[in-house]
Amino acid sequence: MTIRTRIHGFTSWTNMRLTPFDHSLSNVLMDLLRGTNMKYFLQSFTGQKNDKFTSFDDMTKEQLQTxxxxxxxxxxxxxxxxxxxxxxxxLFAIRSSKHVFDLLWKLVCHDIYFLWTRIDFLSNPDEAILVQVPFTWVPVQRNEKKKINPEISQLSGFAFIQDALKEEGEMGDEEEKIDDSIKFPGSDLMKNFSLRNLEIHHVPSPKACIIQMINIQLRTVAEGKRIVFTVS
Known part of the structure; x- marks a missing residue:
C-alpha cells in the first residue's frame, strides 16, 4: 500500500472522529499536529476536555514531544x-509516517473492536429497537473514580486490612466491568443482542472482526444470505 493511499485512508477515518467537533484535516500526516486538531482528536476517544492541550502551532520540537x-x-x-x-x-513530532501510522492503526483497531461488539444491534432491522440507544464514538464525560481509602484504627488488626484490600480489589473488578457502560450508556443493551462470544480474551484479529461484520451485514438482505465473504 502506497503512502498516499495510507494518508487518504487515515485522513478519512480521522475526519470521521473529528466530525462532532467541526474539525477536518486535509492530510493527517501534516495536519494532526497543527492547531487544536490533536486536542479534539484525543477528546474523541476519552470524552474528556484537557486544558493542557491547546494549539500546537508555534511550539518547539521539545514542546511537541512533551x-x-x-x-x-x-x-x-x-x-x-x-x-x-x-x-x-x-520521530512522531517530526511526522515520521511509520510512527504516526503505527499509532493511528492501533487506534483504528480500537474502533474496529468497538464496532464489532455492537454490530449485531446496529444490524437489527427493527427501527424501534435501533433508536433506543444513540450510536456515538465519543464517550460521555465522567468524573474521576473515587479511590477507596478506609480509615483503619489501631485495634482493627491485619485481618481487617486484608478484608478492606480484598473489598477494594473486588470493587475494582466490578468497576472494570461497568466502565464501558458508564462511558457509553446503553452499551450493555447493544451487546446483549449478540449471539457471539464477546469476551475480550476471545476477540479475533482486526481483519477477522471486519470479515465477521461484513458477513453479518450481508445476512440482513436476501441476496447477501447466499454470500459468505472470506479473505485468504
Whole structure:
C-alpha cells in the first residue's frame, strides 16, 4: 500500500472522529499536529476536555514531544491502547509516517473492536429497537473514580486490612466491568443482542472482526444470505 493511499485512508477515518467537533484535516500526516486538531482528536476517544492541550502551532520540537507524551498517557489511562505501547515521540513530532501510522492503526483497531461488539444491534432491522440507544464514538464525560481509602484504627488488626484490600480489589473488578457502560450508556443493551462470544480474551484479529461484520451485514438482505465473504 502506497503512502498516499495510507494518508487518504487515515485522513478519512480521522475526519470521521473529528466530525462532532467541526474539525477536518486535509492530510493527517501534516495536519494532526497543527492547531487544536490533536486536542479534539484525543477528546474523541476519552470524552474528556484537557486544558493542557491547546494549539500546537508555534511550539518547539521539545514542546511537541512533551504533548505527544501526554497524549500517549491519556490514551493508556483511558484504556484506548495497551500500557506496553511504545512511541518514539521525537520521530512522531517530526511526522515520521511509520510512527504516526503505527499509532493511528492501533487506534483504528480500537474502533474496529468497538464496532464489532455492537454490530449485531446496529444490524437489527427493527427501527424501534435501533433508536433506543444513540450510536456515538465519543464517550460521555465522567468524573474521576473515587479511590477507596478506609480509615483503619489501631485495634482493627491485619485481618481487617486484608478484608478492606480484598473489598477494594473486588470493587475494582466490578468497576472494570461497568466502565464501558458508564462511558457509553446503553452499551450493555447493544451487546446483549449478540449471539457471539464477546469476551475480550476471545476477540479475533482486526481483519477477522471486519470479515465477521461484513458477513453479518450481508445476512440482513436476501441476496447477501447466499454470500459468505472470506479473505485468504
Amino acid at each position: 504533548r505527544i507524551k501526554w497524549m500517549l498517557n491519556e490514551l493508556k489511562s483511558n484504556k484506548i491502547i495497551p500500557n506496553d505501547v511504545y512511541l518514539d515521540t521525537r
